[in-house]
Amino acid sequence: MSSANADWNGKHVLVTGGAGFIGSHVADVLLARGARVTVFDDFSTGFREFIAPARENLRVVEGDLLDQARIGEAMRGVDFVFHLAANADIKDNLAQPRKCIDQNVVVTQNVLEAMRAAGAREIVFASTGSVYGETDLIPTPENAPFPVQTSLYATSKVAAEGLLTSYALGYGFRAWIFRFVSILGPRYTHGHVMDFWRKLRRDPSRLEVLGNGKQQKSYLNVSDCVAAILVAIDKAREPINIFNLGHGYWIEVDKSIGIITRTLGLSPRLEYGGGERGWVGDSPRILLDTSRIRALGWAPTKSIEESVVETLQFLATHPFSDRRS
């Protein structure tokens, strides 16, 4: 991979959502590989701590991606884009159905238009395993049967994927699309571990669980996720490159609750909301077939269990939930 590492040297990379969970890890790795990095973030869910300390090759632009002029300015001179900013309020999208489409679809087109104007043509996009809806094909490969979209979140990601692939064919872009499972690890800012952790801080005696606790989910550590992305960029050079990213197995929500309560030393009473799904549009079983990315030589290095514990350790030492509710 030494030649690959060299490839980033001197490149100017823009990372949207670069102060967020995955984005800040991407920024760190690229800086370490010699890239100039512009982080574009509105700090609605990102944190300045995640991109500290200041570094010579790091520029931070605070802005809203709905502001075309702002992203247009930031894009000048950029060679490569990681578009990781997103509205990931999956459970709450039905309360604000426009926000999800604006922040995930309209914004993605804004980024692509800014790239088109600036002459940048290579883009990585964070999609989601939820695009497969409630597929019967598990583990789910990238060419699973055409799914019915069950959530606004997945709909918005499918639309954004289509924008990337249309721009690839129409304007000569190169696109890498990653369909993630949930990601865990340091700088984790939202998701079920956060939800459980917050609830238990408020009341350690009981834990409300959405659904029946039997939903089966796969998770991936953020370090494994970023490693997979960089391998794909090195080795997959088609105009359109689509990869599932996830672990090779899943665990039940009940099992991750067990890890969480054990790690925290608590024995809460579990109160189940009931039903197969945690919320409308929840995919009760997610396990992605990751043969495609594994064929490029990548494999996860951390177990799901390790990642849950690592996430809790991060939350315990960085209680971000106290600042934002």
Place this chain on the structure above:
Amino acid sequence: MSSANADWNGKHVLVTGGAGFIGSHVADVLLARGARVTVFDDFSTGFREFIAPARENLRVVEGDLLDQARIGEAMRGVDFVFHLAANADIKDNLAQPRKCIDQNVVVTQNVLEAMRAAGAREIVFASTGSVYGETDLIPTPENAPFPVQTSLYATSKVAAEGLLTSYALGYGFRAWIFRFVSILGPRYTHGHVMDFWRKLRRDPSRLEVLGNGKQQKSYLNVSDCVAAILVAIDKAREPINIFNLGHGYWIEVDKSIGIITRTLGLSPRLEYGGGERGWVGDSPRILLDTSRIRALGWAPTKSIEESVVETLQFLATHPFSDRRS
């Protein structure tokens, strides 16, 4: 079907794009079945002639679906929506990439939000067989492998489909989604027959053909299309109902050129642009598996050849192309 016919009696139906090709046929049939019909159209591609004469149960609202207040007013008291308005400038979307997303995605959410506010919950949507991209599975069933989107147009339709299915699951809507091949017949306003016809009116001695003439496409007559939609509404009553609509066979572009030139009595010199695709994002081979809609008792009644001729007869007697270019 007598009970089905009765179902429309007294219903208040809103048809977006109701002054357009397919929409005006839908309006006619629903009015004949006793419905009250509100046509919502911006008349950018629709024609007042298509919804003449004035009828007691027909209301016409001229407006832009990007104007949420306007569609909100028109939606009051509506029971059922046919959302047929669309930007169908497939070939030219790359010149105005935002317009396609605004007019097909943002607008669809505007319609759904207006329905949500007004209490309307049933919606028919005109999608496209292009959503299958360049699939290898031909004829293509509704659950073909998850396609890569090759055009902004198909991307926008996939996104709109996802909005409908998310609203069905999230807010209790019932949705009928139809993935069409190209539609031919009276009131035809755009597409390859129009393009060829216009070119030949300008210069009968030569005909420029996009691609190599070997693209294989299926077509359906508008009367068969509307009949299929009504059968599906009667018989398919799931929250989400997705149907391919098309003919059981395809013809080469060269063959439809033959029908056109023969019908017009012309022998132009054919000048091929070359390449497998007529334009970036063109699907060179489209044949949909329509077993699902056929299982409900529907079958096309007019051949592709008949439909091409019928379309030319319409164009000869209604030279709309003289008014708009």
